[in-house]
Amino acid sequence: MDEFELRYADYSLSSDQEAVRDAFNEFFRNECPSERVRAAEPLGHDEKLWRQLADMGAASMGLPERAGGDGAALVDLMLVAEEAGAALAPVPFVEHVAASRALADAAAGRAPDGWLADAASGRRILALAMEPAGTGLAGTGARQLVPGGAVARGVLALDGDALVLVEADEPPSPVANQGSTPLAWWNLADGRRQRLAEGPSAEALYRRARAEWKLLTAAALTGLTERALGIAVEFAKTRETMGVPIGSLQGVSFPLADVAIGVSGARNMIRRAGWMLEHEPAEARPLVPAAFAYAARVATHGTTTAAHMQGGLGFTIEADASLYFLRAKGWSLLGGDPAEDVIAVADALAAGYR
Amino acid sequence: MDFSRVRLDTEQQEFLAEVRAFVAEHVTGEVLEEERRTGSGFNERVHLALGEKGWIMPAWPADRGGAGLDPVRVHLLDLLTRRSGMPTVTLGTTRLVVKAVERYAEPGLAADVLPRIAAGTARCCLGYTEPDGGSDIAAAKTRAVRDGDEWVINGSKIFTTGAQNCQYAFLITRTDPELAKHRGLTMFLVPLGSDGVEIQGIRTFGGERTNIVYYSDVRISDRYRLGGMNDGWTVLRGPLDEEHNFGQKGSAVQIGGTSLGATYVYPLERALDSALTWVCTTTRRDGSRPVDDRSVLYRLGQVAIDMQAGQVTPGPMGRVKASDALVHGAAELMDLVGPAALLSESGPGAEAAGAIEFAHRFAQGTATYGGTVEIFRQMIAQHVLGLPRPAYPGSKVLVSNFR
Numbered sequence: 001m002d003e004f005e006l007r008y009a010d011y012s013l014s015s016d017q018e019a020v021r022d023a024f025n026e027f028f029r030n031e032c033p034s035e036r037v038r039a040a041e042p043l044g045h046d047e048k049l050w051r052q053l054a055d056m057g058a059a060s061m062g063l064p065e066r067a068g069g070d071g072a073a074l075v076d077l078m079l080v081a082e083e084a085g086a087a088l089a090p091v092p093f094v095e096h097v098a099a100s101r102a103l104a105d106a107a108a109g110r111a112p113d114g115w116l117a118d119a120a121s122g123r124r125i126l127a128l129a130m131e132p133a134g135t136g137l138a139g140t141g142a143r144q145l146v147p148g149g150a151v152a153r154g155v156l157a158l159d160g161d162a163l164v165l166v167e168a169d170e171p172p173s174p175v176a177n178q179g180s181t182p183l184a185w186w187n188l189a190d191g192r193r194q195r196l197a198e199g200p201s202a203e204a205l206y207r208r209a210r211a212e213w214k215l216l217t218a219a220a221l222t223g224l225t226e227r228a229l230g231i232a233v234e235f236a237k238t239r240e241t242m243g244v245p246i247g248s249l250q251g252v253s254f255p256l257a258d259v260a261i262g263v264s265g266a267r268n269m270i271r272r273a274g275w276m277l278e279h280e281p282a283e284a285r286p287l288v289p290a291a292f293a294y295a296a297r298v299a300t301h302g303t304t305t306a307a308h309m310q311g312g313l314g315f316t317i318e319a320d321a322s323l324y325f326l327r328a329k330g331w332s333l334l335g336g337d338p339a340e341d342v343i344a345v346a347d348a349l350a351a352g353y354r
Numbered sequence: 355m356d357f358s359r360v361r362l363d364t365e366q367q368e369f370l371a372e373v374r375a376f377v378a379e380h381v382t383g384e385v386l387e388e389e390r391r392t393g394s395g396f397n398e399r400v401h402l403a404l405g406e407k408g409w410i411m412p413a414w415p416a417d418r419g420g421a422g423l424d425p426v427r428v429h430l431l432d433l434l435t436r437r438s439g440m441p442t443v444t445l446g447t448t449r450l451v452v453k454a455v456e457r458y459a460e461p462g463l464a465a466d467v468l469p470r471i472a473a474g475t476a477r478c479c480l481g482y483t484e485p486d487g488g489s490d491i492a493a494a495k496t497r498a499v500r501d502g503d504e505w506v507i508n509g510s511k512i513f514t515t516g517a518q519n520c521q522y523a524f525l526i527t528r529t530d531p532e533l534a535k536h537r538g539l540t541m542f543l544v545p546l547g548s549d550g551v552e553i554q555g556i557r558t559f560g561g562e563r564t565n566i567v568y569y570s571d572v573r574i575s576d577r578y579r580l581g582g583m584n585d586g587w588t589v590l591r592g593p594l595d596e597e598h599n600f601g602q603k604g605s606a607v608q609i610g611g612t613s614l615g616a617t618y619v620y621p622l623e624r625a626l627d628s629a630l631t632w633v634c635t636t637t638r639r640d641g642s643r644p645v646d647d648r649s650v651l652y653r654l655g656q657v658a659i660d661m662q663a664g665q666v667t668p669g670p671m672g673r674v675k676a677s678d679a680l681v682h683g684a685a686e687l688m689d690l691v692g693p694a695a696l697l698s699e700s701g702p703g704a705e706a707a708g709a710i711e712f713a714h715r716f717a718q719g720t721a722t723y724g725g726t727v728e729i730f731r732q733m734i735a736q737h738v739l740g741l742p743r744p745a746y747p748g749s750k751v752l753v754s755n756f757r
Contacts, residue, residue, distance in 0.1 A: 006430065010356040011668070017355070075355055233739050248742040254728070260738055261675050265667030272666060275357050289738035290659045342655035343648055349626075349658055350645050353634040 011268050013079070020072075021079045027056060028087035034320045040090035044180040047153045050091045054122030062097050067104040068120035074212060076273040078219035082266035082267075085220030085331075086227040089321055092125055092182060093147030094216040099126035099156045102209035106163055106196035115154065115165070125171075128209055129157035130335045131189040133164075142189035147334040150174035150182035156196075156209065158190045163202035167192040179330010211277055211288045214335055218270045221332055225295075225302035226263045228324035232256060232306035232314075239310075255305045262298035269294055286348035290343035294330035296341075303328040359428060369427050370434070376407065377517065379439040386439050393562040395443025396477070396519045405474025408454045410445065411452065419472025436620060443562075444477050444516035451478035451524040455543065458581040458589050463543065467522070481511040481525035481544070481567065482590075487730045489722075491526060492536045492587060496569060498527035505579070507544065515564040517553045522548055523567065530584050539586030543578050544569075560716040603737040612673025618720040619664045622680045625713035626657060629687045644690075653690055657683040670734055674727045677720040684713035 001002030013021065038047040053059070062077045063069025077097055084093050100119035103126060107116060118124035127148035133143055137170060146155050150173070155166045168191050172184040197205055233256060246252045273291035276284040303325040307314035314321045332338060362370065380403045388397065404410050407421060412428050414420020423431065436442065452471060455464055470476035482491045496509025507527060514523060523544045524616045530538035546553070550572035556564050579587035613619075633644035633654065644650045660683055664676035687710045688695040695710050721727045743749070 006360040006426075006433065008356045008358055008360060011666075012355065014355070059477070137609040175576050178388060186730075229739075233741065236741060244745060245742045247735070247739075248744045250728075250732065250735075250744060253739070253741045253744075256732045256739055256741065257674075257734040260734055261671040262666060264669075264671045265663040265675055268666040269662060271355060272357050275355050279358065286658070287662075290655075293655070294659050294663055339652055342659065343651045344655070345658050346651040346653075346655035349631055349654070350634055350651070353630045354645070 009272075010113035011271055017076060017079060020076055022082065022347075023056070024080050024083040025086075026057070027053070028083050028089055032087040032089050034088070034323060035325055037088045037090060041180045042176050043150065043174050043182055044090045045092065045182045046090045049089065050122060050125075053089075053091055053093065058093060059096060059100070059122035060120040062101050063116075063120055065103050067107075067116045069104070074215065074278050075271060077212075078216060078270060078274050081216040081219040081251065082223035085223030088224065088327055090180075092127065092148035092151055094213060095127040095152070096125050098209050098213035099128040099154075099158055099217060100170070100326070101212060102128070102156055102163070102205050103165065103196065104192075105208075106202075106205050112165055112194050112196070122152040125151050127152035127155045128213055129155050129166075129186065129188060130210065130213070132206075133157050133159040141187070143185050143187050145175070145183050146186045146251070148182055149184035149186050152184075155186050155188065156206075157234070158202065158206040159188060159193075161199050161202060162195045163197040163205050164188075165194045165196055166190075177330060179327045179334075181330055181334065183334070184228055208277075208281075211284070214288060214292040214341070215274050215277065217331055217335065218266070218292045219274075221295045221299040221328065222263060222266045222270060224324055224327060224331070225259065225266070225299045228303045228321060228328075229256065229259045229263060231321050231324070232309040235310050252309065259298075259302040259305050260295075262302055266295040266298045286345045289344040289348075292335075293338045293341040293345065296338040299328040299332055362426075366426060366430070369423075370430055373431055373434045376403070377434060377440070379403075381435070381438040381440045385441075388442045389439070390561065393557065393560075394516070394519060395441045395562065396445075396516055397441050398519065400440060401445065401477070402474040404445070405472065408472070410448070410474055411472045414472060415626045419469050422537045424601045436617065436687065444479065444519055447475075447524075448478045448481050448520075450480070451522070451543070454524065454580055454589055456593060457592060458541070459543065460577055460579075463577050467543070468579060470521075471600045472486050476522065477520040478524055478543070479514050479516040479520040479546075481514050482524040483511060483513045485510055485566065489725045490748075491590070492539065493748065494528050494539060496525070496527045498529050498540055498542065499530075500529075500576075500583075501573070503576050504573050505542065507542070507550075507574065510566060510568045512556070513564050514553075514567045515562065517546060517565040517567050518555065518563075522546060524580075525569075526590055528585055529586075531752060533584060533594065535748070535750055536587045538584055538752075539590075540583050541580040541589040542574065543580055544572065544574055545578070546599055548572050548574055554634040558719060559639045560719040561712065562716075562719065613665055613676055614670055614671040615664060615667075615676025615720070618660055618673075618676040618680050618717075621709070621713040621716050622657075622661050622664070622683050624709040625684055625687050626654070626661060628709040629654060629657075629690060632691055650690065653686055653749070657686050670730050671738070673724075674730050677717070677727055680713065680717040680720055684710060684717045688714050711720075 020323055031049060036046060049067060058080055060069045061072040065071050081094055103119060104116060119126055127146050129144050129146055131144060136144055149155060150171050152171055152338050153168055157164050157166055166188050175183050236252055239246050269291040273284055273287040276287050307321040307325045310319060310321055313319050380400045385397050385400060408416060408419060409421055409431060411420045412423040412431055415422045448471060455467055467476055484494060484496060487493045498505045498507045523546055525542045525544045527540055527542060528538055529540040550570040552568040554566050556566055633650055637643055660679035664679035667675040690712060736743050
């Protein structure tokens with residue numbers, strides 16, 4: 001993107017978007033206090049909360065109208081992800097939305113039996129394999145750790161030149177992990193498989209789904225970091241040392257200011273990237289990985305700072321800050337090493353110079 | 355949310371061509387070379403040519419010496435002139451002072467000064483910082499004492515950039531040392547031709563020339579006072595706050611970015627552009643190019659990401675982020691290019707590296723301009739996060755004694 005190009009830079013939300021954000025903010029604040037997050041550990045899935053969320057239309061809003069959805073834009077879904085992230089909601093919103101949007105696009109010609117309706121209602125959960133099948137570490141074969149895989153009945157994957165839907169009657173066993181998210185190993189060569197698309201269109205659908213997963217995750221991480229910052233700020237306002245609130249000390253307030261700088265920048269970056277992916281995908285090439293890598297970095301730094309701000313207390317599992325700290329990495333690594341996104345940014349920029 | 359290209363109508367396209375022609379005619383290689391040599395942030399011929407176009411105060415109507423430009427044209431003008439490398443420091447300080455003159459100068463002074471500012475014959479610099487005061491502007495010790503219809507000014511100001519090319523200094527003085535720190539201040543528009551004003555040049559390793567200005571028994575008429583006596587803090591903050599709120603949330607059409615540090619990103623853009631050219635066109639002895647090396651891509655990617663963050667981080671947060679991105683990014687690009695990055699712009703072998711070498715030096719000043727990044731972190735802590743203000747002995751009262 002030529003930064004001297006004359007473009008609007010309007011990051012504001014429309015009144016409809018504000019209504020979406022406020023509704024989900026209220027929902028998660030009411031329904032998902034930290035006790036509920038803890039109660040869902042170690043699996044990281046609360047089926048009742050997922051049903052409530054689906055009843056609000058969260059599973060269907062991003063699907064096209066022909067697939068029973070509301071045709072919401074990616075940036076609108078990112079607002080929901082941000083609120084879910086702020087509450088650390090134990091629901092597979094990001095995975096399900098990214099995968100079911102790809103399924104709906106792929107299935108425009110051939111609809112897999114009942115899947116679209118079940119995806120729209122949230123009855124059957126979908127997930128996305130984050131690497132093409134068979135390209136992982138040596139010795140893993142067709143097995144892959146799939147985010148949301150421990151609660152999913154279907155996984156979308158790129159296998160060779162085909163986009164496939166791999167189905168299971170029951171999700172595979174969960175694997176315990178740092179972020180308490182429902183991770184599971186899926187064998188993408190096993191089970192019922194449906195070919196949804198082939199060739200360049202399969203690859204394009206898969207790339208798009210991955211990009212959407214990254215931006216939705218980046219939005220969740222941004223919400224997560226902002227809420228962790230809020231916890232630390234409240235602590236710093238009330239905790240005293242040597243007769244003054246610790247938040248008046250610049251050794252405390254400056255690191256918190258740096259987190260605020262990170263959060264506000266990450267939010268604008270992901271919004272611009274999300275808008276661009278929807279409207280001008282070619283321009284989004286360096287923007288999407290940049291937004292993801294930045295949000296991931298800000299989350300690690302921000303939750304580290306937030307936990308440390310409470311000293312030893314922030315290091316205990318009773319502190320909510322610890323829940324945020326563990327999920328910052330627990331979510332940002334699910335799609336692979338963020339350094340690959342950093343490299344992708346430079347690769348996209350260098351394309352104009354080669 | 356809207357990030358689409360601004361579609362220019364025929365008249366705006368014509369305006370674009372007009373600005374391009376202006377830049378080609380006036381911002382010549384000679385002008386750029388002179389700026390590199392002097393670092394003065396000003397070129398009189400270019401400034402007067404801008405004035406003739408009405409582009410010093412471009413949004414003003416023609417009868418006030420402006421060009422009646424709409425916000426889109428103003429933005430186009432700003433983008434193209436900045437991209438050309440046109441020196442803009444004195445233009446920027448002059449525009450900042452205009453707002454205070456419009457609002458606070460007595461009508462006779464405003465009528466005298468404003469048309470000359472628009473024409474380019476009057477320029478203004480900022481007399482804020484004192485040699486021992488740093489960013490704590492409200493601790494000003496420069497004294498102004500009333501004597502009948504006149505004021506007598508004594509003291510010194512540092513970093514009065516552009517003073518050697520300006521006719522007026524927007525000066526903050528202490529008029530009542532007995533009052534609380536922020537309340538005993540008064541602003542003046544001091545004619546720099548007055549007896550007792552001495553301007554001494556200072557050079558920075560960023561290549562800029564700035565000044566220390568001594569005021570020794572400088573007598574000026576009361577007509578040069580801006581705003582009420584002891585009301586200087588309001589007069590000084592007004593234009594600043596306006597500047598800080600400009601184009602934030604609520605403005606219907608926001609073009610460009612909302613980062614207060616957006617202009618600090620420009621040298622990093624040029625440096626990154628040089629680095630990308632270098633990694634793609636340089637061949638190592640083994641036949642590979644740096645761009646084929648993933649560690650090189652990773653480092654470039656981090657710089658590019660922070661650069662983007664510097665552009666899009668809003669308001670005062672963006673001021674800190676943009677400066678940090680430039681400081682760290684330029685240093686990283688220096689390392690990436692290696693010893694050749696150290697070569698000065700004109701030297702052989704420095705074709706790609708000049709912009710990086712410059713950015714690395716220039717970057718350091720951006721962490722201080724308009725208040726250090728620490729001042730801004732404190733503002734963010736207090737006003738964005740709502741953290742309690744630090745209780746230092748001198749934050750509200752003057753703690754040092756002076757004449």
